[in-house]
Amino acid sequence: MADLSFHTPDPKDFLDLRSELSDEERLLADTVRSFVEDKILPDVAEWYEAGTFPRELAKEMGQMGLFGMHLEGYGCAGTSNVAYGLACLELEAGDSGTRSFVSVQGSLAMFPIWKFGSEEQKQDWLPRMASGEVIGCFGLTEADAGSDPSSMRTRARRDGSDWIIDGSKMWITNGSIADVAIVWAKTDEGVRGFIVPTDSPGFTANTIHHKASLRASITSELVLDGVRVPDEFVLPGVASMRGPLSCLNEARFGIAWGVVGAARSCYETALEYAIERHQFGRPIASFQLTQAKLVEMMVKVNRAGLVALHLGRMKDEGRLTPHQISFGKMDNVRNALEVARIARSVLGANGITLEYPVIRHMANLETVYTYEGTNEIHTLVMGNAITGIQAFSP
């Protein structure tokens, strides 16, 4: 039996998860991390305050290989799912908005073309999207169809060899900066996915203002008023809700990883702050109540990291189920949110300024808590899996 090691664990990697990664995975994570340190962190508080996201970053992200990175061919990098997860983690350690930007492009806009598109569609769109030249968005949710997307009202009907799409989509990340939208609409043949160039007549994207969360990210309403697209713009590979839901699985997997980064950033900020901040003549980290908070955060960050890594390995082995992704999305996001709230309390008044990343992560995670399947829906997906009884539809 091996003896115990008596090294003190690294406060920033308590369970030494880094040692579970391959050389390649470490290098990839480090690369994204330095990109975030160089290009995101110096300005993200400004973007957040101004409510913008610099689209021009897309080219550099594309060059690195971030978009559709876990897809094969068509200019995509073809990495493992764990590598994709690590990239999401490092991006979201910067900001949930940055990770959302990449998630939407890769998992929601590129993935359906890659998975359900024709060869022509793949060749036409994927290389330009991988490089960041073309930005995509994903239109499924509607103002009155959130958790129940199959109640969508957007419809498409055939008109000769074309399709006419009417309806509107809500809460669409990247909507107003996108060049192309993957729009899901009801048809006589079931739910179909359409590749809609955003300069099509009848298509408008209205930016949603006055958000108090995920501010360094563009969120929009898409309005489709008799938008005409040729039949070649329909994704041929799917005609049911399986289409959009499979995209969501990809994105949710990325979220289960990403939020570990946001939580890590909050925990590390709080740890550093608690050691430096003195009250009553001693560092606040010396108080038992604060230590309890720091340990609670550290445990949650490590546990969420373990869950994400486990899901990633399973996905790479082709045995991950959507229910298990729900486990990761539901549990990791709520834990990350709790970490952010605890960190915010450790920082006191400093916890509410954008000088520190904590309040930004905390407000962002409120969005992440409900987007891509609310906490409740993921709970019921797992409830269904363990009882065999579906609770959310009659």
Place this chain on the structure above:
Amino acid sequence: MQVVVCAKQIPDPATPYELEPDTHLLVRPTEQILDDTDRYGVEMGLQLAQASEGTVTLVSMGPAGNMQGIRQALAMGADKAVIVDDPSLRGSDALTTARVLAEVIKREGFDLVIAGTESTDGYSGVVPQMVAELLGVPALTYATAVTAGDGSVTIHRQTAAGYDIVEADLPAVVSVTAGVVEPRYPTFKGIMEAKKKPVETLSVSDLGLEPDIRQKVVSVEPAPERQAGEIVEDDGEAYLRIVELLEKVKVI
């Protein structure tokens, strides 16, 4: 153009450095990163090689560990690497390091050798010049800009006042400052391809060298605590004292 870039793996400066108590040598963990200084050298090398359809070979000395730093440079786009890892080189001084590097560079062949001005862990700042001398080629140092082609290389050599333009025939050695070019991020494809690129690990005897390390670190003292600064109260004449202080540190 065949470009050789000297690249060193160093412990991550973000984690506190540890010295062995008896030898005063730096403890080198299995995982080391590419010295930040060398990211500039690698980028410069890649740009010059790509412009001339040439190749970039990395030459390194030190414990190979898990090669994370070397892989980083390969992932940026370098074609291959040669690393000399030999226990007899522990505690190597600048001249021994330069001899080893020069020997490998000679074996590999080169039109241009690029190195950072100094490593972030050792800071001797003399290795590139020594390598040039041992190779018998010109040394162009402290470059803030480099152009090469048609058998010659031209650099902007950083000076206190600005820069000198220095030109030499190839082959030559150039040391580059941080900021000479903006290093690229390794691409994900590059990271995955890096694994398949050739990395040769050599010992000193493979090179037919006998290390002759003459310098030794005899003691290490902690840096003195910073002294408290002087607070100049403005009584209307404070500027005189400030000018005096600025003159003292020779900034005006």
